[in-house]
Amino acid sequence: MGTAAGDVDERAPPVRFEELTRQTVPSPGGGDAAVSADWWRGATIYQVYPRSFADADGDGSGDLAGVRSRLGYLADLGVDAIWLTPWYPSPMADGGYDVADYRAIDPAFGDLAEAEGLIADAFAMGIRTIIDVVPNHVSSEHAWFRAAVAAGPGSPERDRFWFRDGRGPRGEQPPNGWTSNFGGGAWTRLTSPEGTPEQWYLHLFAPGQPDLNWDHPDVRREYQDILRFWFDRGVAGIRIDSAALLAKDPRLPDLPDGTPDAGAHPYVDRDELQDIYRGWRRIGDSYGGDRVLIGEIWLADVDRFVRYLRPDILHSAFNFDFMTAPWDARRLRRSIESTISAHAVVGAPPTWVLSNHDVTRPVTRYGRTDTAFAFDTKRFGTPTDLGLGTRRARAAALLAMALPGAYYLYQGDELGLPEVEELPLERLQDPMYARSGGVDPGRDGCRVPIPWSGDIPPYGFGAAGGRTWLPQPDDWGRYTVNAQLNDPDSMLSLHRDALRLRRDLPDLGDGALEWVRSEPEVIAFRRGPDLVCVTNLGTSPAHLPRHTGVWVTSRPMEGGRLPPDTTAWLRLRH
Numbered sequence: 001m002g003t004a005a006g007d008v009d010e011r012a013p014p015v016r017f018e019e020l021t022r023q024t025v026p027s028p029g030g031g032d033a034a035v036s037a038d039w040w041r042g043a044t045i046y047q048v049y050p051r052s053f054a055d056a057d058g059d060g061s062g063d064l065a066g067v068r069s070r071l072g073y074l075a076d077l078g079v080d081a082i083w084l085t086p087w088y089p090s091p092m093a094d095g096g097y098d099v100a101d102y103r104a105i106d107p108a109f110g111d112l113a114e115a116e117g118l119i120a121d122a123f124a125m126g127i128r129t130i131i132d133v134v135p136n137h138v139s140s141e142h143a144w145f146r147a148a149v150a151a152g153p154g155s156p157e158r159d160r161f162w163f164r165d166g167r168g169p170r171g172e173q174p175p176n177g178w179t180s181n182f183g184g185g186a187w188t189r190l191t192s193p194e195g196t197p198e199q200w201y202l203h204l205f206a207p208g209q210p211d212l213n214w215d216h217p218d219v220r221r222e223y224q225d226i227l228r229f230w231f232d233r234g235v236a237g238i239r240i241d242s243a244a245l246l247a248k249d250p251r252l253p254d255l256p257d258g259t260p261d262a263g264a265h266p267y268v269d270r271d272e273l274q275d276i277y278r279g280w281r282r283i284g285d286s287y288g289g290d291r292v293l294i295g296e297i298w299l300a301d302v303d304r305f306v307r308y309l310r311p312d313i314l315h316s317a318f319n320f321d322f323m324t325a326p327w328d329a330r331r332l333r334r335s336i337e338s339t340i341s342a343h344a345v346v347g348a349p350p351t352w353v354l355s356n357h358d359v360t361r362p363v364t365r366y367g368r369t370d371t372a373f374a375f376d377t378k379r380f381g382t383p384t385d386l387g388l389g390t391r392r393a394r395a396a397a398l399l400a401m402a403l404p405g406a407y408y409l410y411q412g413d414e415l416g417l418p419e420v421e422e423l424p425l426e427r428l429q430d431p432m433y434a435r436s437g438g439v440d441p442g443r444d445g446c447r448v449p450i451p452w453s454g455d456i457p458p459y460g461f462g463a464a465g466g467r468t469w470l471p472q473p474d475d476w477g478r479y480t481v482n483a484q485l486n487d488p489d490s491m492l493s494l495h496r497d498a499l500r501l502r503r504d505l506p507d508l509g510d511g512a513l514e515w516v517r518s519e520p521e522v523i524a525f526r527r528g529p530d531l532v533c534v535t536n537l538g539t540s541p542a543h544l545p546r547h548t549g550v551w552v553t554s555r556p557m558e559g560g561r562l563p564p565d566t567t568a569w570l571r572l573r574h
């Protein structure tokens with residue numbers, strides 16, 4: 001590791017994105033999808049969790065050849081870009097978010113040539129590729145961390161991380177009281193080869209994910225070089241993992257009682273981050289202006305959130321306020337309003353996200369009494385009405401797709417997959433489950449391999465009769481792509497129809513929204529002269545604004561009214 005910038009050019013000539021962008025990009029929606037610097041502002045971005053998407057080599061785990069083989073499906077679905085969760089060599093202590101080498105591909109997924117082939121194939125079909133970069137921490141198998149452990153206390157190798165002596169007479173207490181995001185303490189104590197307890201190191205996530213010291217110049221240089229490495233290979237964007245956590249107060253103080261002032265938390269949303277990302281932005285911009293930086297930023301304060309989206313910092317960030325909000329008209333309207341007005345201040349387009357590989361699948365979540373999402377409330381055995389949840393998830397998808405900005409779709413949500421809550425406990429892999437002492441079911445339930453065809457596992461995901469890394473339920477035959485493709489009422493058809501419209505109607509995607517007066521339980525807004533989106537979150541059918549036709553609905557109308565838990569895109573012109 002620690003490759004210097006100069007090493008990169010000595011490798012096999014990378015696929016240059018500049019060469020790719022000279023090609024004409026075919027648009028699945030027809031017309032000329034001209035290569036535009038602003039492509040991301042209103043894009044539909046599909047999240048691929050490669051381990052669970054498609055398994056070409058039949059080992060039960062998805063791979064990049066599998067993704068390549070299904071690009072036609074994604075082009076037909078109408079997506080503009082794919083975001084792949086980490087594909088690097090990893091011991092998989094946290095599903096690949098523990099990266100051992102940022103310039104290679106995990107052999108279980110393929111190799112660098114396969115990744116370059118995927119980027120090029122996707123681009124030829126009009127689909128850009130966004131990858132995940134994890135800067136807050138590396139894997140404990142990363143060369144830097146191994147060197148730091150070997151070099152011992154006080155060594156320069158340890159300065160790239162947060163190593164500290166413990167408190168207490170024998171250093172038996174962790175250096176401070178910070179807790180891991182996955183439960184338990186945020187510090188692990190090393191033991192020397194002779195068996196004596198040694199220093200502690202910081203990990204805001206699992207012990208296999210030591211946090212980097214972003215005050216160290218090596219760390220800053222290394223990530224800038226990693227960005228160049230992947231931009232040189234044609235990636236269109238970088239999703240920045242845990243983007244608000246990198247900078248730490250070097251005194252490592254205990255957390256204050258109550259909420260610290262903005263920017264004063266010892267490790268969340270510190271002001272130093274702005275400069276780090278300003279440097280990244282300069283690198284992105286040096287590639288012709290169409291590469292994007294997308295932050296994974298969990299912040300309750302939307303005004304602090306949009307500071308990361310000023311024109312010289314990141315392009316975009318996931319809007320988790322909308323994603324975690326309950327199925328409640330007032331709460332969702334408030335979220336939409338505050339999101340749009342805060343983004344307008346910095347000139348960035350909002351993003352609309354209903355789920356990802358970390359959260360409960362929408363059809364399950366919206367079918368519960370508590371429809372909000374929070375990490376600390378997940379429990380086994382929560383009663384769920386999947387019929388209700390599915391109706392609401394359909395309505396939520398149409399609502400999110402109609403809002404101004406970019407739309408993120410997590411693999412399998414277009415099939416209406418439920419959270420798999422009956423996984424055998426011994427097959428669970430997420431550290432959240434283990435570190436909660438088995439109280440929190442963790443995130444495996446939304447990461448089960450995708451069903452493509454057939455009536456029995458693995459449903460076309462991989463080799464017939466093969467075992468998948470997480471078992472698929474026996475009743476998933478009805479959720480397969482093949483079972484849904486020709487059913488006009490399926491979740492898949494709804495997504496295909498709406499995403500096609502989202503591409504074809506010029507007023508969808510980036511742009512402005514105009515609120516339309518409605519009953520309190522209804523959310524209604526206009527996008528341009530020819531579309532009104534209406535969502536009924538109430539319990540009785542709702543009146544519709546005057547319209548001339550219907551573009552698409554999540555459920556049939558009832559006597560000219562909009563049923564509960566339904567969204568319609570109405571036409572206004574003849």
Ligand code: NOJ
Nearest residue numbers: 094097134205241242358
């Ligand atoms: C956010 C990722 O989405 C999640 O899956 C991961 O566990 C943490 N960051 C730590 O890398």
